[in-house]
Amino acid sequence: MTIRVGILGCGGIAGNHVEAYRRIAEVEVVACADIDHPRATSFAEKYEVPNWFGSLGALLEAGIDVLSVCTPHPTHEHAVVDAAQAGVHVLCEKPIALTTSAAQRMVDACETAGVTLGVLFQRRFWPASQRVRKIIDEDVLGTPFLAHCSVLLHRDPDYFTRDPWRGKWDTDGGGVLMTQAIHYIDLLQWFMGPVAEVTGRCGTYIHGEYIEVEDAATALLTFTSGAMATISATTGLTPSEGVQIRITGSSGATVALAEYPEGTGQLEIWDVPGQVFHAPVLGRAINADVSSSVINDALKPYHVLQVSDFIAALRENREPAVTGVEAMKSLRVVEAIYESHRTGKTVRFDPAYVSSHMP
Ligand SMILES: NC(=O)c1ccc[n+]([C@@H]2O[C@H](COP(=O)([O-])OP(=O)(O)OC[C@H]3O[C@@H](n4cnc5c(N)ncnc54)[C@H](O)[C@@H]3O)[C@@H](O)[C@H]2O)c1
Known part of the structure; x- marks a missing residue:
């Protein structure tokens, strides 16, 4: 079954996620969202993402199976908890959160919802x-x-x-x-x-x-x-x-x-x-x-490996290499x-x- 992915945050690192998902069979990046509308639209155009939105709520309503969280650190908690409550698996950029208590709430929300949480440490x-x-x-x-x-x-x-x-x-x-x-x-x-x-x-x-x-x-x-x-x-x-x-x-x-x-x-x-x-x-x-973009480019092959591990973990019903607890x-x-x-x-x-x- 095709896995439908949404990207939250259309800035510097988000392209690494899209390019990584694109290399996996039966995975489609179906939508992206950013509070900065011009960023969302130009990102959607550049990466040929068919739908773009201005909020996480709208992105979740589009019907996705996996959310990649590529927004600044303090926003990670709400994004992960909201996605979990919507029954969506989450791959979150590092750091998982700003405090271990916030991270624990994210881990708990995913456990309660029965969704998988992975954190990028490529x-x-x-x-x-x-x-x-x-x-x-x-x-x-x-x-x-x-x-x-x-x-x-x-x-x-x-x-x-x-x-x-x-x-x-x-x-x-x-x-x-x-x-x-x-x-x-x-x-x-x-x-x-x-x-x-x-x-x-x-x-x-x-x-x-x-x-x-x-x-x-x-x-x-x-x-x-x-x-x-x-x-x-x-x-x-x-x-x-x-x-x-x-x-x-x-x-x-x-x-x-x-x-x-x-x-x-x-x-x-x-x-x-x-x-x-x-x-x-x-x-x-x-x-x-x-520059940051040169560093992000150098990291692309390793985003590919970790994103592939995350999707394989969903398909094989196992934990990903870097879980929320690990992060x-x-x-x-x-x-x-x-x-x-x-x-x-x-x-x-x-x-x-x-x-x-x-x-
Ligand atoms: N794994 C890595 O090596 C790596 C590399 C770079 C960045 N990161 C992580 O990725 C995250 C993003 O970093 P970046 O460099 O891409 O930042 P960025 O500023 O380039 O992009 C962040 C984007 O998120 C959007 N945004 C902010 N709040 C939002 C919200 N509530 N809802 C929707 N969109 C929102 C911003 O408008 C912006 O377009 C950070 O947590 C950072 O630590 C990881």
Whole structure:
């Protein structure tokens, strides 16, 4: 049976969704909606979407099976809950929401309605991420015990000022942590396991003339396994140095995943017994500062993989690779970094947890 899809929000990332659905047999993008009417109409024209609307309500009334939510973060909760109540499955862009309590309401609404909720974290679908996850599953790395995640990105002032929702607490919900680093925090916790404690600090150093939220953050994470990780993240680097997630395991092996330029993930260090190679990402700082549309284009193949997984999950009556519950884990860490910054204290997810790895 053909699956009828609607797209909510016709901005930067929505095209990745349409192009991904178009590659799947017996899936049709039948409608799109945006509160900005000219955006909805020009998007419908560009992607040959037959119907366009000015609200979610009208889009849901058009009779769709799946909704892709591609609107700014604070709108995700209402969109997902309304779609669930209309019996529509939802694939929501990251971050799932601005707070874990909002995310929980979304998960509950989908469970109650018996619809599937998936959340876009397409970097999990990079072959490099899959390889790291595989050697953890196969115990080649041993227990990962030390990790570093550096997210050293550049954003122009224009990135924050061209869309009125960006860079403000009420409409963006956060800065580099909530919008960029959450992708890598998702990968970090996917590799390292459940987080036990978070200590964090945030600041606004570069973009303060036009944003309220943080443009830099650091954090120390402890995991329930006893493992530790540090995070450093900024959108204030000129030029960008990209992203690196480096993990050392109890077998003595180290692997590092790099994203450079943005959107393109690759293995940079693979120091695993019998398979050692180092592929330093050469030419960092050359053409480092790419626009959002170039990043979105580079991410298209991975949107294809995650959207395909979501549709396959519906057809096979199984959970998608990234469920709402799974997407809450990185949000919980981001929320804890903000809380730790505000209170000056470590946030303990399990108050009974005590790291037992000191000799
Ligand atoms: N997975 C990724 O790598 C990735 C990349 C970019 C953006 N995103 C996420 O996608 C979401 C959208 O980002 P974007 O860059 O496309 O933003 P954007 O500003 O380019 O587009 C958002 C669109 O939503 C519309 N909109 C706002 N409120 C609405 C509402 N209530 N109902 C209908 N339409 C509404 C706006 O008019 C705009 O056209 C964000 O949550 C962002 O984090 C994810």
